Amino acid sequence: MEVCGSHTQAIAKFGLKTLLPENIKLTSGPGCPVCVTSASEVDLAIKLSEKNIVTTFGDMYGVPGTEGSLSDTGNDVRIVYSISDATKIAKENPDKEVIHFAIGFETTAPSTAVEVLENRDLKNFSIICSHHLITPAMELLLSSNDCRIDAFLCPGHVSAIIGSKPYEPIAKKFNKPCVVAGFEPNDVLLSIYMILKQLNKSKSKVEIEYKRVxxxxxxxxxxxxxxxxxxxxxxxxxxxxxxxxxGLELKKEFDELNARKKFGLTVENSVDVKPGCRCGEVLKGLATPKNCPLFGKKCVPQNPVGPCMVSTEGACNVAFKYGC
Ligand code: SF4
Incomplete structure (x- = not known):
């Protein structure tokens, strides 16, 4: 399983599956950050955008919540490249509340942390903190009875932050090789080769192919x-x-920057997965996008039913774009 959406993209873009023998199957995992962000958090961001400026990354803009996405609201929702753009907007608009929808894995969490630490006195700024941590999800997949994963291509970007050590308990406890891979085609192929060498020797350890980062x-x-x-x-x-x-939540001492606490809003009855959508199984590697009856019919990038069709890192979007 490639855990990272950028790997899913690279594997499809360079046609790497076509180079592999029949008995090696690559499957996508839960590594696309906007795909795994819950509908209730999208719903909360939509609710907050009714009276405030909401900022978020471009990929998150079109992700459907229970009813529609931030892009459907007509509210003041602004796409930013980083959270520092959001704090800049807050400083430029002191009479408005600015809420940043902070999503992503350990790759984006450090920049959120820095802005929080440096802007705790910014009174008109807060965040919906929706960061995810990748290794607990990998452990959950391996713990399930229907797991068919033999090894992990571990995410390069996340690992640049967390290093390779956090995968060691996974390799040891579940006896699964873990290789941290880069994003060039040769990186992915070499990482698969490293995994195969481990499997052939019945070894399971953590190796870094992406040593330059x-x-x-x-x-x-x-x-x-x-x-x-x-x-x-x-x-x-x-x-x-x-x-x-x-997940990561803001520490209590930063409550004033925590949009959930600042506005006291809650959303109820959010729907994560719409009828017919198989995103949950796709994210767990139990189904391919083409196993979904809505793929390429009712669900297309211009009109996504589920989150996996939105981001360029989402498995369904990648499959639609590259036909694989
Ligand atoms: S094709 Fe669309 S509806 Fe089907 S699993 Fe993917 S995102 Fe969900």
């Missing part, structure tokens, strides 16, 4: 910033459910 210990400065700003919490994964200790 990833180290064992990761980016210690970024990890420290994350520890300063966040606490680990349970998190809901779209189509998968709540996974223990798989």
């Amino acid at each position: 990833v180290s064992e210990n990761g980016n210690t400065v970024a990890l420290e910033k994350m520890r300063d700003a966040f606490r680990v919490s349970d998190r809901s994964w779209r189509g998968i459910g709540v996974i223990q200790n798989s």
Whole structure:
């Protein structure tokens, strides 16, 4: 399983599946950050956009919540390249509330942490903190009875932050090879070769193929910033459910920047997966996009039914674009 959406993209773009023998199957996992963001959080962002400026990344803009996406609202929703653009908007609009919808894995969490640490006095700014941690999801997949995963291509971007050590308990406990892979075609192929060598020797350990970026210990400065700003919490994964200790919440001392607490809004009866959509199974590697009856018919990138059809890293969007 490739855990990262950028790997899914690279594998399709370079036609790597066509180079592999029949008995090696690559399957996408829960590594597209907007795909796993729960509908209730999209619904909350939509509700907050009714009276405030909401900022988020371009991929999140079109992700459907229970009814429509941020792009459907006609409200003041602004696409930003980073959270620092959002704090800039807040400083330029002191008479308006600005709420940043902070999503993503450990790759984007450090920049959220830095802005939180540096802007705790910014009175008209807050965030919906919706960061996910990848290794608890990998453990959950391996713990399920229907797991068919033999090994992981571990995400390069996330691993640049967390390093390779957090995968060691997974390799050991579940006896599954884990190789941290880069994103060039040769990186992916070499990583698969490294996995096969382990499987042939019945070994399971963590190796780094992407050594030009990833180290064992990761980016210690970024990890420290994350520890300063966040606490680990349970998190809901779209189509998968709540996974223990798989999310990051702001620490209590940053309550004034926590949009959930600041506005006291709640949303109820959100619908993560629409009838017929198989995003949950796609994210768990139990179905391919083409197994979904809506793929390419009712669900297309211009009119997505589920989140996996929205982002360029989503498995269904990739399958639609590259036909594989
Ligand atoms: S094709 Fe659309 S409806 Fe089907 S699983 Fe993918 S995103 Fe969901």
